[in-house]
Amino acid sequence: MASAKNLRPQGAEKPVFDINPVLSERVTHYCPGCHHGIAHRLVSEVLHELGAADKAILVTSVGCAAFAYDYFNVDCLEAPHGRACAVATGVRRARPEAVVFTYQGDGDMAAIGTAESLHAANRGEKITAVFINNTVYGMTGGQMAPTTLVGQKTTTTLQGRNFHSEGGPIRLAEIMAQLQGVAYAARCALDSVKHVKAAKKAVRRAFDVQIAGLGFGFVELLSGCPTNWHMDPVAANKRIATDMIPVFPLGVFRDVEGE
């Protein structure tokens, strides 16, 4: 397998950037311009800074991030499609001392796994859920997601998502914020340096509330999918700002400490 080691400084070259040890050195399977890589990096950096990697347990989902276990140097458990928050509940109850997190896409968390996600959140399970919203099913080839924008063309909405027959995009961060068990719910975007920096803080906070025993930590990350949006990475980045953020406003929707 290709290794990031090949990219390490050679001879007199000076390192200006390195990955953190929580992230594996494997080259990912993600498409060029995909934001999973950034999201992985943010989560791994937070775990590294918290010194929590050795007691972290990642529950993976089904979707493009199904193989996230290849990239995080932590104990991992595979969950069936949509069930990551239920599996994480079992992990949490069995291992109260662990730092437990899920990493789920929009189909996984907001369609097939809505019940498991909302109820784990409502129980206030001390887990952190990282939710990747890219408005499309990536792994299966670009079908409509629960977050697909009205009018957006996908392989199952060839004429664009029709609000009257397919409904509108689900705003999960706002829904999560309504639940008493949720200690923190925020939405960030990964399209710009400024947004990525804010996202890092949000991810950190979503873990902090878990570790402090305050409840369920949730962070939604608006991400690009150039492949299934049929765009180049630059255009995909722009779409986040022009099309997604107006529908999915950024912000912190719930933080128990701020209340």
Add this chain to the structure above:
Amino acid sequence: MYRLRLVRNHVPGYGHTGVQKRRGGHRMNTGRMPDRILAKGNEALAYGAVDAGLKCYFGYPITPQNEIPEMLSALLPECGGSFVQAESEVGAVNMLIGAGACGVPAMVSSSSCGISLMQEGISYMAGSHIPGVIVNMARGGPGLGDLGPSQGDYFQAVKGGGHGDHRNLVLAPATAQECYDFMFKALTLAFVYRNPVMILGDAVVAQLKEPVRRVPPAGADTPEYLESLVRDQRIEGYGARGKAAAPRLLKSVYLAEGELAGRNRLLQKKYAEMRGEALFECEDVDDADLVVIAFGSIGRIARSAIRRLPGTGRKVGLFRPITLYPFPEEALRKLAPSRRFLVVEQNIGQMVEDVRLAVNGASPVYWHGVMPGLFIGADELVEPILRALG
């Protein structure tokens, strides 16, 4: 105005001497047994679970198994365990995946419809080598069916139930005492084989109250021992194994060419080893002309029916499979040559297929089905047994 209606005067023999007078009267007691408690199968199972060291329970209410979550919601937290009323059976079985992967004794319980919802998770458990106990106190089906007893989930239990080639170890209790004892057995099997283990009962076994001795069965394993069996496979946070330990992964997905074939070969090897776990109970089979084969509640009802048979000079024995998977086929094969068999089950013909496969034509196998949902007594089985005797 009211009077004792002396109907008994109309029927000779009746009096205050008893409807059917017991010989020896009240003094026939064979000694008091103060350690026996009167418990439903469901209650016995809950006691067995906590006594066996259960750490986590996940479930969703459904009749006729509600006493299990109700009791464990009180008992488990007292023992330092965790009880979660899940949002659905789907949620419950996935919580079991999580707790089982962490290597702690954990279980779910439900009834037929709910067990159907759990099948995806059970397949994942099998594919990922995750231990856990699933209790199915079955009810009549298909669909919403009814709340009565049924053995219609036999195929689902013993043939895997979920997608892909997988097998559950399946235990079929017939008494409340077995409900208690089998919780220990089920947890041991789950951890020894790192596999889902199902306890398959029905509304009769679940709701029946009987004396139960709340004492761990001889040779029962401690939860510490069980947890030690999976010490090298459980997920826990790698720091538990040392600062530089390699991370662990439990999964069932194998996409690289040939990888899944290897995984399935490994599973098949495990299932072959499980065959040694076959358990059954025999009564009077040695010189029997006919052996009645029945499991669970029907097994015990068949025993009563055999006791009630009018004297024909022909001998009838009972063979009660206790493990439904592995099916005790070797034992049946040994009985086959000189005996005929009658399979009695509360479904429209499921276990009879396994009996026929085991006997493989060596002797006649008859079948009598009791329709799911019916509460039957022993009398209803007398006629079918006589018919099979020929």
Add this chain to the structure above:
Amino acid sequence: MPGYQDVIMAGFGGQGVMLIGNLLAQAGMEQGFNVTFIPVYGAEMRGGTANCTVVLDNLPIGSPLVREPLSTIVLNEPSLAKFQPRLCKNGAQIVNASLIAEDLVDTAIRTVYIPANDMAHKLGNVKLANMVALGAWLRATEALPLQAVQDALRRVVSARHAGLIPVNAAALEAGYDFA
């Protein structure tokens, strides 16, 4: 079958047939018998018909369910209609005379026709009718000593209602003495 006895107890939900079923099973167990108790409810929690079957045996019990019981305790008319025809030959029934018309009772069947509600009312609480009926059954069948069943009350009645144990014991005795 020496040492075998079975009974189906039936009535409206709320008449306490499950309680006397449990009580009999508990007392039987304490007397060293094998016992089974199995309830059969209607879909309704209250107000529907409910019945339970208790088997006492000195052998391990096979079937906990009985199609043709050796005896019944019927506390209301629907229960009589359901179980009277099923009583086994030479079976006996305890019939609640307070709620069941006399002309419905099959005179060919050995019956204790006992005004359980009225007797319970006299004892201070109509809810004791179930105990009155069980007392009558104990006398009619001699399956267990009255004292054993009265003793078992302490294990069956919840601590919250422990104060009601004496009046329950009295109701059992009243039924026993009537029959």
